Amino acid sequence: MPVYEQTYSHYEGEYRPRSLAWTLIARRGIIQTWRKKWFRIILMFCLAPFIIMTLRIYLASNMELLNLLEFNTSAVKDILNIDEKFYHTFLLIQSFPCFLMTLFTGADLIASDRRTKALTLYLSKPITRLDYLFGKASIPCFYLYLVSMIPGLFLMFFYAFFNENWMYLWENRQIAGRIVLLSHVYIIPMIALILAISSMTRSKVSAVVMFCVISFVPDTLVNILYNLVQETWINPDYFSLFSLNTVNRQLGAVLFKQEIPYDLHWGWYVSALAVLVALCGLILNKQIRAVEVVK
Amino acid sequence: MAYIEIKNLSKWYGQVLGISGVTARIEPGVTGLLGPNGAGKSTLLKILTGQIKADTGGATIGGIPVWNHIKLYEIVGFCPDMEKFYERLTGLEFLTYMARLHGMSKSKAMQTARDTLHTMGLDDAVNKRIGAYSKGMRQRVKFAQAIMHDPEVLFLDEPMQGMDPLGRLQTAELIRDYGQRGKTVVVSSHILNEVEDMTNTILVLNHGQLLAEGDVHEIRELIDEQPRHVRITTPERRKLSNILIGFPEVQTISFEDAPDELMVQTMSPDAFYQRLPDLVMKDKITIEQISTLDDNLESVFDYLVK
Amino acid sequence: MESKLALQISNLSVYLASKEILKNVTAEMPKGAIGLLGPNGAGKSTLLKTMMGFLRVHNGSIRVLGFDPQREGAEVRQRIGYMPEDDTYIPGMTAVEFVSYCGLLCGLPHKEAMLRAHQSLHYCGLGEARYRTIDTYSTGMRQRIKLAQALVHDPELLFLDEPTNGLDPQGRKSMLDLIREITRNKNISVILSSHLLHDVETVCDQVLVLFQGTVATSGRIEDLKRIAQAAYEIRLKGDADSFIDALAQRGIDCQTKKDNMLQVKIQEETGTETLFQAAQDAGVQIRHMAKEEMTLKEIFSSAIQQTNGNQNESTTEINQVNSQS
Numbered sequence A: 001m002p003v004y005e006q007t008y009s010h011y012e013g014e015y016r017p018r019s020l021a022w023t024l025i026a027r028r029g030i031i032q033t034w035r036k037k038w039f040r041i042i043l044m045f046c047l048a049p050f051i052i053m054t055l056r057i058y059l060a061s062n063m064e065l066l067n068l069l070e071f072n073t074s075a076v077k078d079i080l081n082i083d084e085k086f087y088h089t090f091l092l093i094q095s096f097p098c099f100l101m102t103l104f105t106g107a108d109l110i111a112s113d114r115r116t117k118a119l120t121l122y123l124s125k126p127i128t129r130l131d132y133l134f135g136k137a138s139i140p141c142f143y144l145y146l147v148s149m150i151p152g153l154f155l156m157f158f159y160a161f162f163n164e165n166w167m168y169l170w171e172n173r174q175i176a177g178r179i180v181l182l183s184h185v186y187i188i189p190m191i192a193l194i195l196a197i198s199s200m201t202r203s204k205v206s207a208v209v210m211f212c213v214i215s216f217v218p219d220t221l222v223n224i225l226y227n228l229v230q231e232t233w234i235n236p237d238y239f240s241l242f243s244l245n246t247v248n249r250q251l252g253a254v255l256f257k258q259e260i261p262y263d264l265h266w267g268w269y270v271s272a273l274a275v276l277v278a279l280c281g282l283i284l285n286k287q288i289r290a291v292e293v294v295k
Numbered sequence B: 001m002a003y004i005e006i007k008n009l010s011k012w013y014g015q016v017l018g019i020s021g022v023t024a025r026i027e028p029g030v031t032g033l034l035g036p037n038g039a040g041k042s043t044l045l046k047i048l049t050g051q052i053k054a055d056t057g058g059a060t061i062g063g064i065p066v067w068n069h070i071k072l073y074e075i076v077g078f079c080p081d082m083e084k085f086y087e088r089l090t091g092l093e094f095l096t097y098m099a100r101l102h103g104m105s106k107s108k109a110m111q112t113a114r115d116t117l118h119t120m121g122l123d124d125a126v127n128k129r130i131g132a133y134s135k136g137m138r139q140r141v142k143f144a145q146a147i148m149h150d151p152e153v154l155f156l157d158e159p160m161q162g163m164d165p166l167g168r169l170q171t172a173e174l175i176r177d178y179g180q181r182g183k184t185v186v187v188s189s190h191i192l193n194e195v196e197d198m199t200n201t202i203l204v205l206n207h208g209q210l211l212a213e214g215d216v217h218e219i220r221e222l223i224d225e226q227p228r229h230v231r232i233t234t235p236e237r238r239k240l241s242n243i244l245i246g247f248p249e250v251q252t253i254s255f256e257d258a259p260d261e262l263m264v265q266t267m268s269p270d271a272f273y274q275r276l277p278d279l280v281m282k283d284k285i286t287i288e289q290i291s292t293l294d295d296n297l298e299s300v301f302d303y304l305v306k
Numbered sequence C: 001m002e003s004k005l006a007l008q009i010s011n012l013s014v015y016l017a018s019k020e021i022l023k024n025v026t027a028e029m030p031k032g033a034i035g036l037l038g039p040n041g042a043g044k045s046t047l048l049k050t051m052m053g054f055l056r057v058h059n060g061s062i063r064v065l066g067f068d069p070q071r072e073g074a075e076v077r078q079r080i081g082y083m084p085e086d087d088t089y090i091p092g093m094t095a096v097e098f099v100s101y102c103g104l105l106c107g108l109p110h111k112e113a114m115l116r117a118h119q120s121l122h123y124c125g126l127g128e129a130r131y132r133t134i135d136t137y138s139t140g141m142r143q144r145i146k147l148a149q150a151l152v153h154d155p156e157l158l159f160l161d162e163p164t165n166g167l168d169p170q171g172r173k174s175m176l177d178l179i180r181e182i183t184r185n186k187n188i189s190v191i192l193s194s195h196l197l198h199d200v201e202t203v204c205d206q207v208l209v210l211f212q213g214t215v216a217t218s219g220r221i222e223d224l225k226r227i228a229q230a231a232y233e234i235r236l237k238g239d240a241d242s243f244i245d246a247l248a249q250r251g252i253d254c255q256t257k258k259d260n261m262l263q264v265k266i267q268e269e270t271g272t273e274t275l276f277q278a279a280q281d282a283g284v285q286i287r288h289m290a291k292e293e294m295t296l297k298e299i300f301s302s303a304i305q306q307t308n309g310n311q312n313e314s315t316t317e318i319n320q321v322n323s324q325s
Helices: A018-034 A037-046 A048-061 A063-069 A074-079 A084-106 A109-115 A118-123 A129-147 A149-163 A167-171 A173-199 A204-228 A236-242 A244-255 A266-293 B041-048 B091-101 B106-119 B135-147 B165-180 B192-198 B216-222 B237-244 B269-281 B297-305 C044-051 C073-079 C095-105 C110-123 C139-151 C169-185 C197-203 C221-225 C240-249 C273-282 C296-324
Strands: B004-013 B016-026 B029-034 B056-061 B076-079 B153-157 B184-188 B201-206 B209-215 B228-233 B250-255 B261-266 B289-292 C005-016 C019-030 C033-037 C059-064 C080-083 C157-161 C189-193 C206-211 C214-220 C231-237 C253-256 C261-265 C285-291
Touching (some): A018 A129, A037 A048, A037 A084, A084 A204, A109 A118, A109 A173, A118 A129, A129 A173, A204 A236, A244 A266, B041 B056, B135 B153, B237 B250, C019 C044, C019 C214, C033 C044, C033 C169, C044 C189, C095 C110, C095 C139, C139 C169, C189 C197, C206 C221, C214 C221, C231 C273, C240 C253, C240 C273
Parallel strands (some): B029 B184, B029 B201
Antiparallel strands (some): B201 B209, B289 C285, C005 C019, C206 C214, C231 C285
């Protein structure tokens, strides 16, 4: 019988391709976020509108049920009209859950790594800065899909399911496209913003505060200024470019062909978002490099 | 000349034992205060510098009781083991302030501060904020603060922590000098070979108790249960071992990896070393090198603390 | 192609914020245990970062295990394990999760990463504490887990930055024993950056001393220690003065160094026999007798003094040229 020495041994096997490194960071982060109990409660809260909307679709598909209950007034019928506006409303409502998800999944992403100097550890592995950022960005992205795009598409699926009208999906493929597009209009700038903020601080609290300030303060200011300059030569609509909330509302209205709140071409708003994302990219590039270079 | 007398000193923090029943006498010169983490070194230093009160027993420095005697601070300097302090002051401001606390006049305090900074090689950093200092520079400022009033007794808690090799060599030199000037210096440190460079006198604590005090080599003599290991370098190791095997005090003989080395283990080193000249002169065996392997601070510490 | 050199640097210059940190560094270090020494600001951490491909090389070239960290940074980092100086960990994970995650990031498959994480933790003496979260670890354990995460993907070369920082004597000894075990028996090269010359002396067989961005000295420690003239260091038990007298009668010069250590210079052909005769006559015991070598401390100090001197000379030369013109 051989005697085995329990000690270090060399690894003879293959190493996995490095292009997959970001998925590891994403997977790890998604699991770690999910493990927190309070996070799951918030996630449930964020999906509450989805459940109500599903109920609306169910009722709209079962009119006879309402007739039975003698509830079939015109006001009720109005609510139960499932069209573009319905999906737009859903996404409008979800913009707050999106904010919450970003805040809770994103604020501590890079800040915690800076706090415990784990960034040095990550970067000393055979992964690039881009892998790291991409992996980290995927974590809020996953949960944001979970409260915007995915339930939006599911609502369409439910409608088709309750009415047993599968052609509905094909006929309204444009709406599906709009849901996907608008979700990304929400998601991409928010993730860029939260990552940039998270990379600038070591403390979770200050990241949370900064993100809240950037989300709410410009919105309030825009509203105040908008009303202040009504009667002057300044076009008040330009102010709407400076708040994430107004930009999202405008682009949502444009996409779903609803009444647009501000009288400016959508190109302006897309450019505003592009500028924001680019700015965040610059900050991230500088911050993540700074950790490498300056000790 | 100030002696430190420690009598039956004990200190608890709630249920946690700091030190228990330590009795020792520390003489002028450098003494290394050694022990693993949590052995009670910092507690002992805090009591001796009058920062906390012992639960039982007491200590005197140069005859002055250490608790509640303002006069103590005139003859004692202390370099604590902490990272952050007065980040917003410059080195000069900090030291001047400390000198003023020692009762010096404003101009004298300023002058003393400058001189001490110069001794510590901190001329460049005089007007820099301590917040911008490197680890090594912080240590030096702390050290400067401890020696600026030329105290009779100096307590240093990990004074070289974080210093680079040059800083370490210079600080060790400084501590040695201070001891040679007849001052009493107590240095706590984890780096045994650096302590060995400064002094042979040690005080070892473990689990709050005093394990040994005095000269390293004398302490080694007293540790009877551990046999001595002597390594002999000789081109004729088989011939030599044939002779050695006949000596009653030799316990084991073993061959080392190197082809000309021989290891002897003995319980009575005196008898063994006494025979060596005869081996060389009568038996004509060439001995190139002899080294006693476990007669140094590191092995003494190991034997004591194990 | 397998490179025999761990590190090959020629005429390397690296700038940080338009300040030249490494100035024309040239060195070749074979695989093995390499000590990296130097005072603060000598460029040690800049060199480590250049080796991992984080910094741009301004001039010259650098090869780590035969790879160019500039172009093949990921290749290099795949083959090295880095143990940072700072207290670093990823919060909220147990030790085994953390180490296996590090293995995953280095490209180990999932099952293999978990297996090797357990093995690596055992090897580093953290077997009992594997399932605890790292937040509860003591300083000594944090140092060990940093080593475990650097070893998990079976690197060829380890970068250890101040691995004994904050450890007590026993912790330090066992950490050094572990590092020596890795280099001697596991065929993994090590670059050990430390402020403690003693650490380098116990673990390393080669040394690279940097000073103000240049190489002060480099090579095998054994070679650097050798001294031309034969002299012996002797420690006695008994009266040193009578021994010195006895030697003087035989025409041998003897000096007292610190710690009762004697330094005796004898001719090569005389041999050590005379020393034993003198000891017997004087009634003392020779407890220690060894050919005198330079200590690493002396090598380090003299290398730095020399470099410092050379640089001062060259600046004064420049000053002279300037004043003449």
